[in-house]
Ligand SMILES: NC(=O)c1ccc[n+]([C@@H]2O[C@H](COP(=O)([O-])OP(=O)(O)OC[C@H]3O[C@@H](n4cnc5c(N)ncnc54)[C@H](OP(=O)(O)O)[C@@H]3O)[C@@H](O)[C@H]2O)c1
């Protein structure tokens with residue numbers, strides 16, 4: 001990999017043009033370049049070797065010239081970027097030294113030069129797989145934790161319904177709701193995922209929404225007491241069905257609407273008048289807003305503890321090799337991932353060994 | 359009116375069948391009956407002469423067999439009912455005596471016999487017109503007060519936008535928002551109403567939405583800093599336009615969606631994905647839920663004080679005579695009312711004289 005003692009060969013994924021509808025693999029290009037490992041003293045720059053790359057639905061929104069309204073559009077002139085963990089290869093920054101594990105916004109590439117170390121955070125893995133800091137102990141776990149606890153606020157015995165329930169965010173939402181004593185129902189897009197919901201994540205009820213011609217009837221069946229909290233991940237017709245089955249004073253944390261991301265014009269939602277009749281609260285949120293909140297403070301301890309106690313199980317879908325990134329991302333938008341999708345780019349012998357999910 | 363010393367001739371409006379779309383006058387029927395003014399001792403019943411009848415958009419929802427989801431459907435076998443003020447004609451109830459002014463759910467009729475005096479509340483007008491207790495000091499005022507303060511929570515300098523802004527609820531919302539130091543913008547459906555918004559209710563900006571082919575462009579023009587609080591009275595395309603012009607962390611108290619009430623199937627709303635990008639809170643509410651809240655306690659004193667100080671002006675649209683009720687109600691659903699719509703059914707010499715709006 002090292003081209004000379006002081007340069008390395010880098011490989012980076014670029015987007016050649018913005019996709020319309022479902023992205024095609026042909027729009028992505030892997031380019032090679034040489035990168036010096038010698039950093040200018042005083043530059044404060046940090047060179048990071050990428051170990052795990054997080055692939056997330058919001059990236060689809062960034063694959064537009066104007067971005068998604070809250071996240072900037074990806075530049076076609078630079079490698080694609082995303083949440084990632086890596087290890088410091090060389091550092092001109094006093095806050096980081098070679099061998100440190102770090103979390104930050106890195107490229108879809110082998111190495112990322114991080115100017116002034118900006119946005120990098122050190123990770124102390126404490127024996128946990130590094131990839132967990134992209135998921136259950138990272139962005140998607142915090143999303144579940146803040147959205148559910150701050151906006152959903154489930155009470156014991158209430159019915160919590162989660163869509164995209166086996167995914168990165170959904171699997172944690174359901175288990176957190178169980179910890180709060182709620183009756184938890186989830187839906188997902190395959191029999192395998194439904195099994196996972198019932199047997200691994202211990203959802204009280206789960207169903208494959210693709211098998212249900214009438215989503216409202218399905219919700220009536222699986223949530224016979226109505227829905228008190230709907231953790232919204234998908235939007236569209238699922239949201240309409242939930243409005244019909246919501247209880248008085250239901251809460252809807254609006255986390256995502258993945259069913260809409262590939263559409264040029266989103267669908268119209270009927271039945272919002274139920275917001276009044278049932279006094280429903282629908283509230284959108286972004287995990288980024290919670291970074292300095294009290295919830296973000298309690299999150300790592302709570303979730304590590306629940307992981308250790310086995311109250312939270314965590315399932316990842318690990319895509320092997322940087323080369324696989326575009327295909328894996330396209331699969332995410334079609335429901336091919338089972339659990340949190342990460343790309344395994346490289347290893348580091350100092351990292352804790354990845355756990356196998358039982 | 360008195361048929362004999364102990365009976366009176368009553369006239370009552372009935373609905374003959376449930377309307378489809380905009381109700382037609384031919385569906386309403388005025389029926390006469392004789393009513394004894396002698397009440398059985400021990401019955402606790404109260405006979406009330408109706409003075410003012412409140413006509414409100416939610417009644418359209420009750421003109422369906424199944425009701426509106428939160429309010430029961432009107433019975434075709436009984437007179438139409440609604441909020442009203444009246445004066446006690448005779449009473450077998452120790453809590454009420456002849457001549458007392460009362461507020462309650464009374465018929466669209468001249469006299470209502472209220473079994474056990476149920477739901478009747480005494481009114482002490484304190485020199486204010488009795489009709490005010492149906493509006494600014496009653497249900498619609500409380501709706502504005504609770505929806506705006508509890509859910510909208512406008513801060514000084516924020517932009518508050520109100521639809522159906524000159525109506526019963528809207529006119530109070532705008533003036534309360536001004537009292538909180540907000541920049542207040544309203545829309546209404548005629549030039550006369552826009553004048554009222556600007557000159558009487560002192561909205562900072564106002565426009566006739568019927569003159570605007572592009573509602574989103576209109577909102578961009580009239581709310582150049584974006585919308586922080588949208589008090590939702592109408593739904594439909596107006597809501598879509600607001601989502602496009604909302605600021606980060608906007609709040610939308612969802613009070614009503616009158617543009618949808620006459621539709622057999624409501625419209626689909628596009629752009630809800632903005633809830634996430636802009637972290638918007640949309641929350642439906644019913645004034646009935648606030649009856650025992652701290653806000654309901656502070657409401658009468660606050661609003662009477664602001665009325666006296668001239669910080670709140672109140673405009674009513676008084677429809678003359680019980681006979682006019684159906685036509686007035688149908689007009690409400692078409693925007694013919696200017697201000698809070700009430701029907702003036704009868705006078706009582708003990709009542710304070712109605713004020714003329716300057
Ligand atoms: N607000 C925030 O700060 C924030 C942060 C993170 C994530 N999110 C949002 O949370 C949601 C879940 O994200 P995640 O990271 O946990 O992803 P994920 O659930 O691990 O993966 C996406 C899943 O969405 C489902 N899906 C894909 N296309 C769909 C469609 N057309 N209709 C319905 N479902 C579809 C698929 O599962 P099925 O097989 O079950 O259909 C797919 O596996 C997304 O909407 C995402 O944008 C929001």
Ligand SMILES: NC(=O)c1ccc[n+]([C@@H]2O[C@H](COP(=O)([O-])OP(=O)(O)OC[C@H]3O[C@@H](n4cnc5c(N)ncnc54)[C@H](OP(=O)(O)O)[C@@H]3O)[C@@H](O)[C@H]2O)c1
Pocket residue numbers: 276414415416497498501521522523524525526527528545546547548551591592612613614615616617618643644645646690691692693694695696697698699
């Ligand atoms: N949640 C609650 O507890 C509660 C309590 C009271 C009222 N409300 C709701 O609050 C809203 C206002 O009620 P209000 O009593 O104050 O009535 P109002 O505004 O005094 O009268 C109704 C007004 O709505 C407007 N309108 C009628 N049809 C419309 C349409 N198709 N599209 C747009 N606007 C239309 C008209 O004004 P323009 O000329 O300006 O169009 C009309 O004058 C209603 O939606 C009502 O259901 C809710």
